[in-house]
Amino acid sequence: MTDEIRRAAQAAPGLKLLATNAVMTPQSRIFVAGHRGLVGSAVLRRLSDLGYKSVLTATRDQLDLRDQAAVNYWFRANRPEFVFLVAGTVGGIMANSTRPAEFIYDNMMIHATVVHSAHLFAVKKLLYLGSSCIYPRGASQPMTEEMLLTGPLEPTNEAYAIAKIAGIKLCQSYRTQYGSDFISAMPTNLYGPNDNFDLASSHVLPAMIRKFHDAKEEGRTEVTIWGTGAPRREFLHVDDLADACVFLMQRYDDAMHINVGTGEDLSIGELAEMIRQVVHPAATIVYDRSKPDGSPRKLLDVSRLHTLGWKHKIPLAEGIKQTYDWFLQHQSDARGVAQGHGA
Numbered sequence: 553m554t555d556e557i558r559r560a561a562q563a564a565p566g567l568k569l570l571a572t573n574a575v576m577t578p579q580s581r582i583f584v585a586g587h588r589g590l591v592g593s594a595v596l597r598r599l600s601d602l603g604y605k606s607v608l609t610a611t612r613d614q615l616d617l618r619d620q621a622a623v624n625y626w627f628r629a630n631r632p633e634f635v636f637l638v639a640g641t642v643g644g645i646m647a648n649s650t651r652p653a654e655f656i657y658d659n660m661m662i663h664a665t666v667v668h669s670a671h672l673f674a675v676k677k678l679l680y681l682g683s684s685c686i687y688p689r690g691a692s693q694p695m696t697e698e699m700l701l702t703g704p705l706e707p708t709n710e711a712y713a714i715a716k717i718a719g720i721k722l723c724q725s726y727r728t729q730y731g732s733d734f735i736s737a738m739p740t741n742l743y744g745p746n747d748n749f750d751l752a753s754s755h756v757l758p759a760m761i762r763k764f765h766d767a768k769e770e771g772r773t774e775v776t777i778w779g780t781g782a783p784r785r786e787f788l789h790v791d792d793l794a795d796a797c798v799f800l801m802q803r804y805d806d807a808m809h810i811n812v813g814t815g816e817d818l819s820i821g822e823l824a825e826m827i828r829q830v831v832h833p834a835a836t837i838v839y840d841r842s843k844p845d846g847s848p849r850k851l852l853d854v855s856r857l858h859t860l861g862w863k864h865k866i867p868l869a870e871g872i873k874q875t876y877d878w879f880l881q882h883q884s885d886a887r888g889v890a891q892g893h894g895a
Contacts, residue, residue, distance in 0.1 A: 574676035574733060575802060576604065576634050583608040583632035585617060585666055586639025591681060591739075593746045594794035595636050602798065608632055618661035620668065627669040635678040636797060637666050637719075645708050645778070645846055647753040652711035659715035667722050671732050678734045679801050680723050682716040682809065684786075684850055685709045686738060694815065694853035697738075697808055706847045720809050727807050735804055737797065740813035740852050744790035744871065745878040749886045757787060760824055761876055764831035775828070775835045778843035781821030786813050786851050789866040789874075799862045813852035814864045820845075830872050 576582060582599060586592040587609040599607050608630055615626050617639055641658040648655060663680065670678045687695045688703030700720070705713045716738075723734035743757040751759055760777065767775045796812045804810060818826075824837050857863075866874075879886050 582634045584636045591638040594790040598794040620665045623665040623669045627673040637680045643753040644755045648709040656711040663719040680736045682738045685713040694851040696853040736809035740786040760827045768832040779845035783845045784817045784849040786817040789871040792864040811852040815854045817851040
């Protein structure tokens with residue numbers, strides 16, 4: 553039992569405590585919520601590589617994660633012991649700006665139903681995955697976990713960020729009231745196999761790959777990038793994130809959310825140049841300064857994760873090449889991969 557849970561139990565007699573420091577075994581029943589998405593598919597690959605035999609999944613046609621009754625029924629029937637809650641509705645600046653109601657509703661509902669069912673059916677441990685956008689727009693860099701709720705959020709993804717913050721507080725509240733072993737991890741910007749390359753809804757790195765590829769295919773030599781190119785971002789390969797998720801599920805047991813990233817950043821302009829060299833070296837980059845930049849810088853402080861013994865392995869240049877190779881092999885599907893819950 554952690555000191556945090558012990559203190560909660562002393563402050564609230566009658567508190568129901570679940571087992572803590574639970575360890576997954578090859579026979580453990582493990583539910584990956586959102587297994588068809590960028591992160592979920594990577595978690596599946598990692599679990600398979602490590603020899604876990606009883607991994608549970610459900611497509612969005614089989615289970616609407618926004619429906620509490622349906623989620624309760626699924627948990628009752630399948631009895632998962634460990635849950636990776638990586639499902640959600642995600643997208644880039646355009647998607648966040650034009651679909652804020654969808655982003656806040658879908659994500660808050662998905663987090664609430666899965667966490668509550670995990671409590672009701674005595675899941676041994678749950679890992680909830682958030683996002684680095686939880687931190688204030690003006691947060692000092694790099695951003696430590698303690699910076700949560702210390703200032704206004706970035707307006708272009710405020711609805712999504714609020715939903716993710718609610719997910720953190722949800723897990724902490726179930727820990728406090730019920731002793732549930734629910735932990736939260738906050739990854740930086742992600743990319744990799746099974747990403748969404750749709751220009752209307754994708755994040756910056758896959759969108760750039762798509763733009764440079766389309767320009768090459770169409771014989772164009774100019775590629776337009778949103779904003780000024782000055783904002784700085786950190787990028788983590790999704791296979792590294794999946795490895796970190798399994799690592800944290802096995803070794804982390806604390807109420808405080810934990811950052812997951814590389815601790816390294818670069819400007820959007822530098823990223824565009826790296827992608828240009830891989831995809832379309834003959835192209836010229838043009839910046840559309842009428843489009844928003846988003847936050848000026850987003851770099852996570854990952855010292856807590858490094859202290860635990862985990863560091864990323866895939867360099868950005870290598871990861872970009874791997875991702876483009878994957879895109880070339882899956883173009884018919886990759887151009888509009890759905891990133892909604894259960895996808």
